[in-house]
Amino acid sequence: MKMRLSTLVASVALAFAGATAQAQISGGVVKIGVMNDMSGVYADIGGPGSVEAAKMAVEDFQKTSKAGLKVEIVSADHQNKPDVGSTVARQWYDTDGVDAIADVPTSSVALAVSQITRDKGKAFLATGPATADLTGKACSPNTVHWLYDTWMLANGTGSAIVKTGGDSWFFLTSDYAFGHALERDTEAVVLKNGGKVVGKVRHPLATQDFSSFLLQAQASKAKIVGLANAGGDTINSIKQASEFGIVKGGQNLAGLLVFLTDVHGLGLQTAQGLILTETFYWDMNDQTREWTKRFVPRNKGKYPSMDHAGVYGVVLHYLKAVEAAKTDDGTKVVAQMKAMPTDDPLFGKGTIRADGRKLHPAYLFEVKKPSESKGPYDYYKLRATIPADQAFRPLAEGGCPLVK
Amino acid sequence: MEIFGIPTQALFGQLLIGLINGSFYALLSLGLAVIFGLLNIINFTHGAQYMMGAFVAYLLLNWLGIGYWWALLVAPIVVGVTGMVIERLMLSKLYKLDHLYGLLLTFGIALIMEGVFRNEFGSSGLPYPAPAQLTGGQNLGFMFLPNYRAWVIVASLVVCLGTWYAIERTRLGAYLRAATENPQLVQAFGINVPRMITLTYGFGVALAAFAGVMAAPIYQVSPQMGANLIIVVFAVVVIGGMGSILGSVLTGFGLGLIEGLTKVFYPEASNTVIFVIMAIVLLIKPAGLFGTQK
Numbered sequence: 001m002k003m004r005l006s007t008l009v010a011s012v013a014l015a016f017a018g019a020t021a022q023a024q025i026s027g028g029v030v031k032i033g034v035m036n037d038m039s040g041v042y043a044d045i046g047g048p049g050s051v052e053a054a055k056m057a058v059e060d061f062q063k064t065s066k067a068g069l070k071v072e073i074v075s076a077d078h079q080n081k082p083d084v085g086s087t088v089a090r091q092w093y094d095t096d097g098v099d100a101i102a103d104v105p106t107s108s109v110a111l112a113v114s115q116i117t118r119d120k121g122k123a124f125l126a127t128g129p130a131t132a133d134l135t136g137k138a139c140s141p142n143t144v145h146w147l148y149d150t151w152m153l154a155n156g157t158g159s160a161i162v163k164t165g166g167d168s169w170f171f172l173t174s175d176y177a178f179g180h181a182l183e184r185d186t187e188a189v190v191l192k193n194g195g196k197v198v199g200k201v202r203h204p205l206a207t208q209d210f211s212s213f214l215l216q217a218q219a220s221k222a223k224i225v226g227l228a229n230a231g232g233d234t235i236n237s238i239k240q241a242s243e244f245g246i247v248k249g250g251q252n253l254a255g256l257l258v259f260l261t262d263v264h265g266l267g268l269q270t271a272q273g274l275i276l277t278e279t280f281y282w283d284m285n286d287q288t289r290e291w292t293k294r295f296v297p298r299n300k301g302k303y304p305s306m307d308h309a310g311v312y313g314v315v316l317h318y319l320k321a322v323e324a325a326k327t328d329d330g331t332k333v334v335a336q337m338k339a340m341p342t343d344d345p346l347f348g349k350g351t352i353r354a355d356g357r358k359l360h361p362a363y364l365f366e367v368k369k370p371s372e373s374k375g376p377y378d379y380y381k382l383r384a385t386i387p388a389d390q391a392f393r394p395l396a397e398g399g400c401p402l403v404k
Numbered sequence: 405m406e407i408f409g410i411p412t413q414a415l416f417g418q419l420l421i422g423l424i425n426g427s428f429y430a431l432l433s434l435g436l437a438v439i440f441g442l443l444n445i446i447n448f449t450h451g452a453q454y455m456m457g458a459f460v461a462y463l464l465l466n467w468l469g470i471g472y473w474w475a476l477l478v479a480p481i482v483v484g485v486t487g488m489v490i491e492r493l494m495l496s497k498l499y500k501l502d503h504l505y506g507l508l509l510t511f512g513i514a515l516i517m518e519g520v521f522r523n524e525f526g527s528s529g530l531p532y533p534a535p536a537q538l539t540g541g542q543n544l545g546f547m548f549l550p551n552y553r554a555w556v557i558v559a560s561l562v563v564c565l566g567t568w569y570a571i572e573r574t575r576l577g578a579y580l581r582a583a584t585e586n587p588q589l590v591q592a593f594g595i596n597v598p599r600m601i602t603l604t605y606g607f608g609v610a611l612a613a614f615a616g617v618m619a620a621p622i623y624q625v626s627p628q629m630g631a632n633l634i635i636v637v638f639a640v641v642v643i644g645g646m647g648s649i650l651g652s653v654l655t656g657f658g659l660g661l662i663e664g665l666t667k668v669f670y671p672e673a674s675n676t677v678i679f680v681i682m683a684i685v686l687l688i689k690p691a692g693l694f695g696t697q698k
Contacts (some may be wrong), residue, residue, distance in 0.1 A: 175671075201667075203667075209425055209622075219417075231528070239622075243550045244548055265529050266531060
C-alpha cells in the first residue's frame with residue numbers, strides 16, 4: 001500500500017510538473033537523437049560511448065532541474081555516409097518527433113545534417129565533426145558547434161610545430177570534406193608562420209595500407225608529415241610510418257586530429273612524442289576525473305574521448321536552454337543556448353558565439369613515453385594552454401552570413 | 405631520370421610496395437579460390453576469418469605469452485577448426501541449393517563475428533608488435549624496405565606455390581579435384597568425400613587466418629580489418645577467374661602492382677581502380693582472365 005501511494009504521489013507530481021512545461025514541448029517529450037559512427041573507423045571516438053554520455057547529461061540535468069522535463073535519448077548509426085545520415089535525420093525529424101541531433105562525427109555527414117536541421121527548424125548539437133565550415137560559410141542559426149574544429153586543430157598543433165622549427169610540410173589527407181578543410185586550415189597556418197608546403201597526397205577514407213603514400217612523403221624530404229586524417233586512418237599511418245623509418249630518417253609526424261582512443265590503440269611505444277591538440281582530457285582536474293570515474297564503467301571500461309565529453313557538455317547545455325526558453329523549438333533553443341553562458345564540469349565556463357561556435361580553451365599535449373605513464377590511460381602531458389579567445393577562428397574571418 | 409615526372413628510384417619503390425600488397429591479395433584470394441574452386445562455396449566469411457586470425461595471434465600473445473612464430477602455426481589451426489565446425493553444422497546443409505544460399509549464410513556469419521569482436525574489443529584496433537627478428541629494415545638505395553615486408557613477400561610466395569602444387573600436382577590434390585567433379589564415383593572408390601570437403605574448407609579458412617597473422621604487425625588488429633579487404637579480394641578472385649588457383653595468385657600480385665601505381669599517379673582513385681578493372685575484364689572475358697567457362 002505504501003508503495004502504491006508513493007507511486008501515485010510521484011505520478012501526480014510528474015503530471016503537474018509536466019503540465020506547466022509541456023505547453024511548448026512538442027509531443028510532451030524532449031527527444032535527442034545521438035547520431036554517429038557506431039560500427040566503423042570512428043566508433044571508439046563517438047559510438048555507443050556518446051549515447052552513454054548523453055544519458056549521463058540527462059541524469060545530471062534532472063538532478064538539479066525543477067522543470068520536470070521528459071527527456072528521451074535515441075541513437076542511430078550513420079556509417080559515415082552522408083546519404084544514410086540524411087535519411088536518418090529526415091525520419092527522426094519528420095516522423096519520430098526528434099527535437100535535436102547530437103554528435104555526428106564525419107564532416108560530410110554533419111554538413112548534410114546541419115542543412116536538414118535548418119530546413120526543419122530543429123537543433124543540431126555538433127560535437128563530432130571537425131570542419132570549421134559549420135561555423136563559417138555553412139553556418140546555421142540551428143547549429144551549435146561545441147567541441148573543436150579544423151581551424152583550432154591547425155592553429156594549435158600547426159603553429160606550435162612551425163615555431164619549433166618544423167617549417168616544411170607534406171600532407172597526408174583524407175579525401176573528403178573534413179580532410180580538405182583540415183589541410184586547408186593547417187596550410188594557412190604553416191604559410192602564415194613562414195613555413196612552406198612541399199607536397200600533399202589524398203587517400204580514400206578507411207585506407208588499410210599507407211606505405212605507398214609514406215614513401216612519397218619520404219621522397220619529398222619535408223621535415224613534417226602532417227596527417228590530415230582521423231581515427232583508424234591516423235592509427236595506421238602512424239604505425240606504418242614507424243615501420244618505414246620515417247621518424248628515424250629525421251622527419252616528424254604531426255597528428256592533426258588525434259583522439260585519446262587513437263593513442264590507446266597505438267600504444268605508447270609507437271605514439272610517444274606525438275604532439276596533438278584536444279579540448280578535453282580526462283585527467284585535467286577533480287571534476288573531469290570524477291566524471292570519468294562515472295563514465296568508464298558505462299563505456300565497457302574505456303576512458304572517454306573528447307567527443308564523449310563534448311556530447312555530455314552540449315546536451316546538458318541544450319537541456320538548460322530548453323528549460324529556460326520553455327520550448328523545444330530548435331531555432332529558439334539554439335538562440336537561447338547562445339544567449340546564456342555555458343557551465344559544465346568538463347569544459348568549465350564558456351560562451352557560444354553568434355556563428356554557433358562554442359568557445360573554450362584548447363590544450364596542446366604531448367604523448368608520454370611508456371616509462372612516464374603511471375596508470376591506465378595516463379597518456380598526455382600538457383605543453384601549453386591556448387586561451388578560449390585565441391583557440392578558435394576570429395568571428396570576422398569565418399565568413400558566416402549570420403554575423404554580417 | 406624520370407618516367408612520367410616520377411623519378412625512377414621512387415617508381416621502383418612504389419612497384420615493390422605494390423608487390424607487397426599484392427602478396428596479401430594473393431594469399432587471401434588463394435583461400436577463397438580453393439574454397440570456391442573445389443567446393444563451390446562463395447565464402448563471404450573469409451574477411452572475418454582473416455580478422456579472427458589476427459585476433460587469435462593477439463590473444464595468444466596477450467593472454468598466454470605465445471609469440472608471433474607459434475601464432476603463425478596455431479592461429480590458422482584454431483580458426484580452421486572453427487571453420488570446419490561451421491561447414492559441418494551449417495554449410496553442409498546447403499550444398500544441394502543454389503550458391504546464393506551459401507553466400508547469404510556466410511555473409512550473415514561474417515557480420516555476426518565482426519559484431520561480436522567489435523563489441524568485445526572496440527573499433528580502434530589493438531597493437532601487435534612485429535617479431536624482434538624482423539624489426540628494422542634495409543636501405544635499398546631507392547627505398548627503405550622494412551624487413552617485415554620482405555618477409556611477407558617470401559612467406560606469401562611459398563604458401564601460394566605450395567598450395568598450388570598440393571592441389572594440382574599431388575595424389576591428394578587429384579582426389580580432391582575428382583571429388584568435386586563427381587562425388588558419387590569417388591565415394592565409390594572408398595574415399596570419405598564429406599570429410600575431405602570439411603578438411604578442404606578448413607584449409608581455405610586456415611589460409612585466411614594465416615594472412616591475418618601476417619597482417620597483424622602491419623595493420624591494427626581491428627574487427628573491421630577483414631571487411632575492408634574482402635570486397636577487394638573478391639574482385640581479385642573474379643578477375644582471376646572464379647576457382648582458378650594460379651589465376652587468383654597471379655591476379656593478386658598484378659592488381660597489387662596496379663593499385664600501387666594508382667596511388668602515385670592518381671591516389672584518389674586507388675580504392676576504385678580494382679573495380680574498374682573488374683568491370684572491364686567481365687565485359688571482355690566473363691569467366692575471368694584464367695577461368696574456364698563451365
